[in-house]
Amino acid sequence: MDSAFMTSLLESIDSRTKLVGENRLELLLFRLAGKQIYAINVFKVREVVQLPPLTEVPNRHYAICGVAHIRGLSFSVVDLQAALGRSPLYNGEVKTNLIITEYNSSVQGFLVGPVDRIVNLTWDSILPPPPTTGNGHFLTAITSFDDQLIQIIDVEKVLADITPYSTDISEDVLNENLKDWALNNQLKVLIVDDSSTARQQLKITLNNLGIECIQAKNGAEGLRTLESLAEDGPITKTLLMMITDAEMPEMDGYRLTHEARSNPALEDLFIIMHTSLSGAFNEALVDKVGCNRFLSKFKPDEVANAVQERVQDYKNSLESS
Known part of the structure; x- marks a missing residue:
């Protein structure tokens, strides 16, 4: 070469x-x-x-x-x-x-x-x-x-x-009270990823947290899904968050995030970038386009911690309103 x-x-x-x-x-x-x-x-x-x-x-x-x-x-x-x-x-x-x-x-x-x-x-x-x-x-x-x-x-x-992946959440990480609250309130998360393996990993972990999953296979499909859900009212009342990959056909996760932040009906959505890309450059770009969190694939405990923090914040906001 x-x-x-x-x-x-x-x-x-x-x-x-x-x-x-x-x-x-x-x-x-x-x-x-x-x-x-x-x-x-x-x-x-x-x-x-x-x-x-x-x-x-x-x-x-x-x-x-x-x-x-x-x-x-x-x-x-x-x-x-x-x-x-x-x-x-x-x-x-x-x-x-x-x-x-x-x-x-x-x-x-x-x-x-x-x-x-x-x-x-x-x-x-x-x-x-x-x-x-x-x-x-x-x-x-x-x-x-x-x-x-x-x-x-x-x-x-x-x-x-x-090497089969594990979707198990450690006992000391899983909050059963938040899981029950999520189930009772029918919380939903949009997963956007072109890898069927990655979507399945997230789905199992989120289900173990008491959360229902909506799935999209790429950024363009994810954006259409968000716009459709927003027709029924504020997106934050429909979705707890969106978890998106970075690399996807038709529209990548950075552009998807940018489009969501540019739409008044979607701008308040909590967004996690969940990607196998790593490095400081990626975290800097995530911050630039307006994601709330960055997570490297695939670490069930880190996903659980990030999602449960969001569930707790969402619960607190409802109880104080």
Whole structure:
């Protein structure tokens, strides 16, 4: 891989932050064993290297090739083609590369084939997978570039299939009184996320807090849902809050938040940005567009604490009015 490509890949965080704020994204394009082009968001990529020697792991998941050791950091390497239910790339004939990523505050590597390029697109050109794809696929979205179909991988689903997630809330965190109050008052939360895995994680955790969930698959659908709910009266009387992802087809979470804050009928809605993107730049951008809270995916106790604080504040406001 030439130095010009690596320089482009590792360009400054500042420029990427501006892209997100403008409803834009950069995708890293790559292939597996065939001609199909896949992609992940550059925001989540730390670097791309040729596959180093790996340390074998006994009784490992079938999609785990082993453990890589790079510059003092050790992490598991996922054979992405095997994780998608196809023949493994590892030890195959295809020249392989390693995409090192950071999701949900942890580092992991993805073994892929040829790495192509980085493309700059708008989120409104990123579309949800067709409904006929079914529920078992590993895509969050599709798009096209140079007349080629690009499939964007749902990395959260891939990782959840390898390491099942926990939605359990610690006993010392769960407030049973607030849970009962939430149930009795039929509190509702809007979840906006393009990952079915992420929506399910949040739904189970919120249900365990006594809260009903409304779901939307992207920012555009989320905004339409908010506008529809606001037709019945003040949005704060209908929804306790909205929890939104950052990266989504058609409209990202930053633009969704901006649109909500610009609408008098929605401007008072409590909004949590819940994203696998991490870093100070993301928190600064969340503050800039007007979110109330920022949470990294997926930590059930942190979600529970944030939601219960909001429930308590909402309860106090009703009792004092």
